Amino acid sequence: MKPAPKWSDTFRYAAEGIVSALRSERNMRIHLIATVIVLLAAMYFRLSGRDIAVLLIVIGLVIAAELINTAIESIVDLVSPEWHPLAKKAKDTAAGAVLVMAMVAVCVGCLLFYEPIKGYFQ
Numbered sequence: 001m002k003p004a005p006k007w008s009d010t011f012r013y014a015a016e017g018i019v020s021a022l023r024s025e026r027n028m029r030i031h032l033i034a035t036v037i038v039l040l041a042a043m044y045f046r047l048s049g050r051d052i053a054v055l056l057i058v059i060g061l062v063i064a065a066e067l068i069n070t071a072i073e074s075i076v077d078l079v080s081p082e083w084h085p086l087a088k089k090a091k092d093t094a095a096g097a098v099l100v101m102a103m104v105a106v107c108v109g110c111l112l113f114y115e116p117i118k119g120y121f122q
């Protein structure tokens with residue numbers, strides 16, 4: 001039986017997966033840039049710790065959805081390099097999951113930033 005990887009190795013493999021997705025997926029880089037901008041804005045507008053925690057949860061969910069989408073794309077490309085309706089369904093559905101989560105994140109961001117931004121311009 002294959003020996004279980006060391007604990008430190010499992011973190012390294014996970015980090016390699018994130019770096020690889022950042023290198024290959026433009027959307028991952030967009031999510032990362034958006035994350036930095038949103039967190040800087042949250043500090044600038046002095047959002048509460050609870051609001052920043054909510055932002056971190058939705059940002060984490062978007063990035064996790066994008067990573068799962070990337071994994072599904074890779075599996076589909078591996079098992080079905082030729083066109084197949086099920087391959088299309090798998091890729092489009094996974095992309096749909098990212099879109100749903102990104103839209104939820106935008107709605108949450110609008111709700112949390114609305115009052116601070118309104119106050120700033122008054």
Ligand SMILES: Nc1ncnc2c1ncn2[C@@H]1O[C@H](COP(=O)(O)OP(=O)(O)OP(=O)(O)O)[C@@H](O)[C@H]1O
Pocket residue numbers: 025027073076080081082083084085087088089091092095
């Ligand atoms: N093997 C396939 N069979 C059927 N349709 C496919 C297949 N591969 C890709 N597609 C279709 O083409 C679309 C784009 O796929 P493609 O692999 O070019 O980009 P992606 O990897 O899904 O997206 P991204 O730009 O995030 O990497 C998919 O959403 C799907 O609709």
